[in-house]
Amino acid sequence: MSWISDPGFTEDQPFGPQTLPYGVVADGVAVRVGDQALLLKTLGLGKCTEFVQGDSLDDLLKAGRPVWSALRAKLREIVRGTSAPKGAELVPIDTAKLPFTVGDYVDFYSSRHHAENVGRMFRPDGDPLTPNWTHLPIGYHGRAGTVYVSGTEITRPNGQKRGSEGPKFGPSERLDIEAEVGFVCGGPRAANVSTSRAAEHVFGVALVNDWSARDIQAWEYQPLGPFLAKSFATSIGAWITPLEAFSVARVPTPPLPNKLHDYLTCDQPWGLDITITVELNDTIVARPPFREMSWSFVQQLAHMTVNGATVRPGDLFASGTVSGPEKDERGSFLELSWGGKEPFKLDDGSTRTFLEDGDTVRLTATAPGEGGSVVGLAEVVGTVRSA
Amino acid sequence: MSWISDPGFTEDQPFGPQTLPYGVVADGVAVRVGDQALLLKTLGLGKCTEFVQGDSLDDLLKAGRPVWSALRAKLREIVRGTSAPKGAELVPIDTAKLPFTVGDYVDFYSSRHHAENVGRMFRPDGDPLTPNWTHLPIGYHGRAGTVYVSGTEITRPNGQKRGSEGPKFGPSERLDIEAEVGFVCGGPRAANVSTSRAAEHVFGVALVNDWSARDIQAWEYQPLGPFLAKSFATSIGAWITPLEAFSVARVPTPPLPNKLHDYLTCDQPWGLDITITVELNDTIVARPPFREMSWSFVQQLAHMTVNGATVRPGDLFASGTVSGPEKDERGSFLELSWGGKEPFKLDDGSTRTFLEDGDTVRLTATAPGEGGSVVGLAEVVGTVRSA
Numbered sequence: 001m002s003w004i005s006d007p008g009f010t011e012d013q014p015f016g017p018q019t020l021p022y023g024v025v026a027d028g029v030a031v032r033v034g035d036q037a038l039l040l041k042t043l044g045l046g047k048c049t050e051f052v053q054g055d056s057l058d059d060l061l062k063a064g065r066p067v068w069s070a071l072r073a074k075l076r077e078i079v080r081g082t083s084a085p086k087g088a089e090l091v092p093i094d095t096a097k098l099p100f101t102v103g104d105y106v107d108f109y110s111s112r113h114h115a116e117n118v119g120r121m122f123r124p125d126g127d128p129l130t131p132n133w134t135h136l137p138i139g140y141h142g143r144a145g146t147v148y149v150s151g152t153e154i155t156r157p158n159g160q161k162r163g164s165e166g167p168k169f170g171p172s173e174r175l176d177i178e179a180e181v182g183f184v185c186g187g188p189r190a191a192n193v194s195t196s197r198a199a200e201h202v203f204g205v206a207l208v209n210d211w212s213a214r215d216i217q218a219w220e221y222q223p224l225g226p227f228l229a230k231s232f233a234t235s236i237g238a239w240i241t242p243l244e245a246f247s248v249a250r251v252p253t254p255p256l257p258n259k260l261h262d263y264l265t266c267d268q269p270w271g272l273d274i275t276i277t278v279e280l281n282d283t284i285v286a287r288p289p290f291r292e293m294s295w296s297f298v299q300q301l302a303h304m305t306v307n308g309a310t311v312r313p314g315d316l317f318a319s320g321t322v323s324g325p326e327k328d329e330r331g332s333f334l335e336l337s338w339g340g341k342e343p344f345k346l347d348d349g350s351t352r353t354f355l356e357d358g359d360t361v362r363l364t365a366t367a368p369g370e371g372g373s374v375v376g377l378a379e380v381v382g383t384v385r386s387a
Numbered sequence: 388m389s390w391i392s393d394p395g396f397t398e399d400q401p402f403g404p405q406t407l408p409y410g411v412v413a414d415g416v417a418v419r420v421g422d423q424a425l426l427l428k429t430l431g432l433g434k435c436t437e438f439v440q441g442d443s444l445d446d447l448l449k450a451g452r453p454v455w456s457a458l459r460a461k462l463r464e465i466v467r468g469t470s471a472p473k474g475a476e477l478v479p480i481d482t483a484k485l486p487f488t489v490g491d492y493v494d495f496y497s498s499r500h501h502a503e504n505v506g507r508m509f510r511p512d513g514d515p516l517t518p519n520w521t522h523l524p525i526g527y528h529g530r531a532g533t534v535y536v537s538g539t540e541i542t543r544p545n546g547q548k549r550g551s552e553g554p555k556f557g558p559s560e561r562l563d564i565e566a567e568v569g570f571v572c573g574g575p576r577a578a579n580v581s582t583s584r585a586a587e588h589v590f591g592v593a594l595v596n597d598w599s600a601r602d603i604q605a606w607e608y609q610p611l612g613p614f615l616a617k618s619f620a621t622s623i624g625a626w627i628t629p630l631e632a633f634s635v636a637r638v639p640t641p642p643l644p645n646k647l648h649d650y651l652t653c654d655q656p657w658g659l660d661i662t663i664t665v666e667l668n669d670t671i672v673a674r675p676p677f678r679e680m681s682w683s684f685v686q687q688l689a690h691m692t693v694n695g696a697t698v699r700p701g702d703l704f705a706s707g708t709v710s711g712p713e714k715d716e717r718g719s720f721l722e723l724s725w726g727g728k729e730p731f732k733l734d735d736g737s738t739r740t741f742l743e744d745g746d747t748v749r750l751t752a753t754a755p756g757e758g759g760s761v762v763g764l765a766e767v768v769g770t771v772r773s774a
Contacts, residue, residue, distance in 0.1 A: 225612020
């Protein structure tokens with residue numbers, strides 16, 4: 001029996017000792033144990049101690065893989081002990097804040113099902129996929145300064161939208177979610193990161209909701225891509241699950257139809273068998289399967305740096321909307337309501353196409369962990385406020 | 388006679404007492420006086436002293452307009468004095484580094500001539516401008532982590548390009564420049580910044596060269612915009628000219644053909660009469676006129692934040708390529724060589740379409756200053772290294 005008595009701290013629960021995600025609460029850097037947080041600055045962590053003294057994960061992100069592995073090993077030992085170590089302090093998790101300084105934020109577009117669904121809706125006469133899609137992981141830069149921690153209220157954005165008499169201005173009428181998996185970078189600044197080295201530059205994994213205003217997007221996105229449709233807010237989970245926790249969740253990615261350029265090939269499976277749950281006002285509306293993503297995070301990171309661009313600690317990149325082949329596996333309302341044409345039902349009897357003011361969206365996710373356990377990704381929750 | 392004896396420190400020179408741009412040299416925060424730098428940390432600057440003690444402009448950017456105005460007034464007094472004040476130390480400018488921590492980097496597309504030229508080349512059968520262009524300042528997010536100071540060598544990027552038998556991978560064969568004017572943000576973090584308040588959030592102005600790989604761009608940019616074609620490097624001048632130095636350079640922007648939404652209207656002229664000079668290996672190849680830009684920086688900032696997105700100190704946004712109506716006013720090689728079809732001549736007898744290894748590009752710019760003086764923007768220089 002662990003000295004930590006918390007009903008959520010068992011191996012069949014997402015935040016048991018197999019997970020140990022990192023975050024930052026009011027008192028400092030912490031690791032989540034069930035529904036509590038274990039403060040790190042007061043624990044004896046040997047050479048790792050210096051990296052957990054601040055009020056963010058920034059120092060830990062810079063430290064790199066050897067420190068991350070040593071710290072995780074030490075913490076696994078500590079949380080599995082039968083008596084509390086000197087300096088152990090359990091505190092509430094509800095003061096968790098944005099745990100790191102976001103460097104650059106890149107959003108990919110790596111679900112074939114999502115890209116095809118969007119293509120069918122936006123370009124009904126053409127091929128649903130652009131010709132480049134199967135050759136490279138398409139992505140673009142988002143706004144790092146508006147990445148917010150889970151729980152932050154989301155104000156409906158104003159913007160320009162198409163109107164019958166030219167563009168009109170006002171609150172978005174097609175406010176949407178994008179259920180995504182995000183990767184938090186760390187270790188030394190590097191360019192030309194190979195797929196075999198990419199995992200060394202990824203500290204951990206977190207859920208991301210890339211809030212999107214589809215009407216603003218449709219009017220603005222040609223020719224340079226989404227801008228105000230996305231930049232108002234991106235939500236991320238408060239707890240970053242270490243990449244090492246996913247050792248048994250690794251799966252091959254679905255094959256692509258063409259031969260890949262060498263820099264995108266990968267001799268190790270780096271798909272992840274994560275299943276997301278999307279809840280709207282307590283109704284589960286979708287369960288997007290991350291294992292269906294065509295491009296893995298190691299391919300994304302290799303692509304992002306093959307031109308000489310550097311990745312640095314605190315950079316965040318997200319997968320793009322996770323959608324599976326089934327209707328109830330789609331990670332956006334755009335797809336769930338097929339462009340607003342097919343409203344879907346909630347348990348309270350109401351229907352939705354896009355988000356209404358007051359709606360609360362909650363993303364959670366799990367993956368298989370070692371020994372039959374379950375590894376969790378912390379929730380990303382947000383409630384929509386009127387414009 | 389000023390106590391500063393420097394042949395470049397006169398009102399008919401770009402870095403005379405009318406300009407006073409800020410930068411960071413090896414010894415700390417400084418203001419440029421001709422071809423020297425005056426260190427600020429050792430000067431008596433009263434209440435402004437605390438903002439110039441670090442090794443970046445970050446504290447000064449956060450301080451906001453009242454401090455910026457007070458500091459500039461104090462420095463104008465100091466540099467015009469006949470004897471050196473206590474603590475005055477002049478040091479070389481050649482150790483200048485990237486002077487601030489770049490938050491988000493946004494690149495606009497606000498030259499109508501440039502957008503029309505690119506549209507004619509890339510979409511010869513359609514309208515050269517997309518329908519949204521005259522209604523909003525189109526922009527997208529670039530990579531903040533690869534903004535480099537002037538003088539940084541630029542390595543030719545590798546990437547995927549279209550080939551006759553599918554995409555091929557290798558060094559870009561269409562490496563280009565984009566001559567732009569950049570705006571460095573400061574003051575309090577804010578959303579919904581009106582055009583009448585936008586100037587309060589802009590600390591100063593710097594030249595930007597947004598290096599671009601046109602072949603990579605052409606293959607990757609649909610549907611989410613430029614990514615690797617731009618993310619390898621963006622160069623910025625080492626000295627940020629304060630916005631206040633442009634008080635007499637303000638001009639109206641050229642009219643747009645349609646009525647603008649209220650949030651983009653502006654009762655003050657905020658175009659700037661800056662003329663850029665583009666040199667390639669000592670040949671002047673273009674003189675792009677910034678006064679021709681259809682969207683001003685206050686409109687760009689109002690647009691960027693109208694959806695609730697915040698702007699914070701250190702955010703950088705650039706104008707987009709500056710091109711005028713004349714052939715020798717075009718700010719990219721793509722336009723100067725008309726897509727590579729019309730090579731242009733250098734003084735050494737060679738010709739260019741796009742950049743060759745070893746080429747050095749230098750951007751400089753001036754604007755009219757008070758009393759017939761000339762206000763300078765510091766050079767952005769970069770030499771191309773092989774991939």
